[in-house]
Amino acid sequence: MSVKKLTVFMALIAALSLPSVEAANQEIRALFQPDSSQPNKNVFVNKTPNSGYCADFPSECASNGMFSIRVPIRFSTFTPLFSSNGVWVKVPAAWQVLNVTNQQTQQTRPVEVRISGIGSRFRLSKPVTELTGESDVGEAHRKLWEGSSWVYAAPPCLYSGWGLPSPTTYQFFWKTPVQGSCIKTAAMDVGHMDFEYLDIAYELRTPDPLTMPTGTYTGALTYSVGAGGADFNMGPFFRADDSSLTLDFVLDVHHALKVDLPPGGDKVTMEPVGGWQRWIDTGRMPTEIYRDQQFYLSASSPFKVMMICNSLGGTECGIGNNEVGFSKFEVKLTLPRGITGPGNSDGWSGTLSHNTWLGPFEPTRYVDRKPGTLRFQIPRRWIESLLKPGMNGTLWGNVTIIFDSEV
Known part of the structure; x- marks a missing residue:
């Protein structure tokens, strides 16, 4: 992914x-x-x-x-x-x-x-x-x-x-x-x-x-x-x-809007807390499968955010292939403090939707390279089908997160 x-x-x-x-x-x-x-x-x-x-x-x-x-x-x-x-x-x-x-x-x-x-x-x-x-x-x-x-x-x-x-x-x-x-x-x-x-x-x-x-x-x-x-x-x-x-x-x-990922941050691997070994050893199904990916935001003007992925609409994106099967994942965005979002909340957090602009997000001051988080997670209702017998291998997919100042 x-x-x-x-x-x-x-x-x-x-x-x-x-x-x-x-x-x-x-x-x-x-x-x-x-x-x-x-x-x-x-x-x-x-x-x-x-x-x-x-x-x-x-x-x-x-x-x-x-x-x-x-x-x-x-x-x-x-x-x-x-x-x-x-x-x-x-x-x-x-x-x-x-x-x-x-x-x-x-x-x-x-x-x-x-x-x-x-x-x-x-x-x-x-x-x-x-x-x-x-x-x-x-x-x-x-x-x-x-x-x-x-x-x-x-x-x-x-x-x-x-x-x-x-x-x-x-x-x-x-x-x-x-x-x-x-x-x-x-x-x-x-x-x-x-x-x-x-x-x-x-x-x-x-x-x-x-x-x-x-x-x-x-x-x-x-x-x-x-x-x-x-x-x-x-x-x-x-x-x-x-x-x-x-x-x-x-x-x-002259405003700045810049998003930086750390090295390797463009590849995200979702897994349970502590990895897969516990499930392999005990057979106990994990309750969460996710990965938090940090990014660094610099912004001095209002902006909006949109997610593009393999989806028919809504918050869920498709992941998988014909060899090992398919599942769904969601992306939750958490912005650094100093950025207000819908509802005037500072340090806004919420789930993104496919092909839908979210915002406007407005800096209350110049935010310079402050950390935010993208959480990629499998919804709980999809975990059981993901871990059914015969589904082995790697599921993969692509998602694009767009930050745009043209509010």
Whole structure:
């Protein structure tokens, strides 16, 4: 008798003074792939390279679960800033939901995203020392704005600990814990200024990858850019050279479904407990004839199981040949813990049926090479006919157990 296996690898921004008509796009990519060294870490890994703030301060972003991208959106004044005029830094800091769709199955899952920080480098039309009359560049930047220089965020934005001044520029980054405009007010006449780009920090809430079939999921979230009520704006004195920013999300899900048999595990010999000698010596008919065959399962997504054998249907498979006779056997499957089956039982166990899918079986975590069991057994009602006089020799048969991720 042989057991065959099917192993399936599862394969988740240019006019300065005219209304903007352009749009900017940025891809955000994340991947789920089971990791045998961290089987309980069932999360997406952001694969989008950091640029801007998080590229400069990776430990700060890692400790806060932030990622950042630099997008070439420029804001410019269309009228000079005078004393008491403000720069209204506003970003979409609240969580927003978009759906990502599996390109093959059209199944959708929700993704949440929020903008958790904003930064840039602004450029003045005149040196800051000329605007303030202060010879020290750092002190000049502090005097130009109420509440000191741009390293100090205007509420409700928060300080990030970073600012880089020069005579005509200032590079900064602020955290944005809540929705709102963070208004930095000029203490003196500023004149014209530009924000040369946007450093955007973002946070993601992704779905449970164990519930997502293998594939690539895509979706997009578009933000408005400009003045007034735009998602990204710098207040009433600035225009942007792009009217929108679209984040294109790509989630790649690469599941694993693998079944391994130990060496020689594809040949199974059923016999009574202790072998046949006791029956030969005593004539006492055994009550059980079986063999337990261990296998090792790795799974990170739902799957189903089916048995194919010599059968007209049901749980019993034919075994034997014309020389020695025929009998019947059944196959009982026991899965490792961490896999739930019908009835939501953990470590599911049950008898397989010919040409009938059983499942779905769903991992509650990534199961990495955990042992399960296939029990091949002669039903008790068939033992007596199997051991009748004149039936000598070896009965053989084939059975195929299919593990399939296409639930």
